[in-house]
Amino acid sequence: MRKRAESVRIQTSILNGVEKKVLVWLAERQPRWMTSDMLTMTGSAGAVIIAAGFLLAGRVDIHYLWLSILGFVINWYGDSLDGTLARVRKRQRPIYGYYLDHTVDAINEVVMFMGAGLSGLVHFEIAISILVVYLLLTINVSVNAHLKKEFCLTYAKMGPTEFRIIMIIVCAVLMYVKPVMRFSVDVSVANHIAALSALDVVALAILCLLLAIYLITIIKDAIDYDRRDPMPGDDRNMPEV
Numbered sequence: 001m002r003k004r005a006e007s008v009r010i011q012t013s014i015l016n017g018v019e020k021k022v023l024v025w026l027a028e029r030q031p032r033w034m035t036s037d038m039l040t041m042t043g044s045a046g047a048v049i050i051a052a053g054f055l056l057a058g059r060v061d062i063h064y065l066w067l068s069i070l071g072f073v074i075n076w077y078g079d080s081l082d083g084t085l086a087r088v089r090k091r092q093r094p095i096y097g098y099y100l101d102h103t104v105d106a107i108n109e110v111v112m113f114m115g116a117g118l119s120g121l122v123h124f125e126i127a128i129s130i131l132v133v134y135l136l137l138t139i140n141v142s143v144n145a146h147l148k149k150e151f152c153l154t155y156a157k158m159g160p161t162e163f164r165i166i167m168i169i170v171c172a173v174l175m176y177v178k179p180v181m182r183f184s185v186d187v188s189v190a191n192h193i194a195a196l197s198a199l200d201v202v203a204l205a206i207l208c209l210l211l212a213i214y215l216i217t218i219i220k221d222a223i224d225y226d227r228r229d230p231m232p233g234d235d236r237n238m239p240e241v
Helices: 016-028 036-059 062-088 094-119 124-147 160-176 178-182 198-228
Strands: 008-010 150-152 184-189 192-197
Touching (some): 016 062, 036 062, 036 094, 062 160, 094 124, 124 150, 124 198, 160 198
């Protein structure tokens, strides 16, 4: 099989420099029996723990969000370290690794957002809407990785790690800031009154941010691809004099 050309990783998040050093440090100290596949599965276990924490927090006790916080840390550890370990040990498998990583990531996102949506802490419709937009962004990343060999990991200086940190802070605030915990506002939507919690408001803000990022991204990409692949006979395709 012809070797797949690796995409250029574009990582410009706020914490990228520090995170990269931490991940290399951790990768160099992993036991020999630890593999990238095991770390990928560790990330999945973290996603399940996040979902379980949200479900228990919404149905039993809000302080189960500590379980979700633990899940975010475990998810970061496995999801961020699997590729770094392969690169540090020079055991990269570009085709297999790309397929497994992105397939498992998509499954993890479904598990996490379903857990949040079914918890009662946030409206199910809002949680699923965020999931849909997130997956649309993921598809766009994969398309760009295939067409122009650019694998963009961040948008607006924000990457998965920054979003995890934001969610950890949100979980802590929900547990210990009583006015936020008790916050509720009624909103009329299509003649239906919906009570929005603090987490609903945060989720709606994230949804709007992701929608804006997605729309701006696809417009910029479409303009770039139009320039790269002009219509036959277009003046842009004519050699310069």
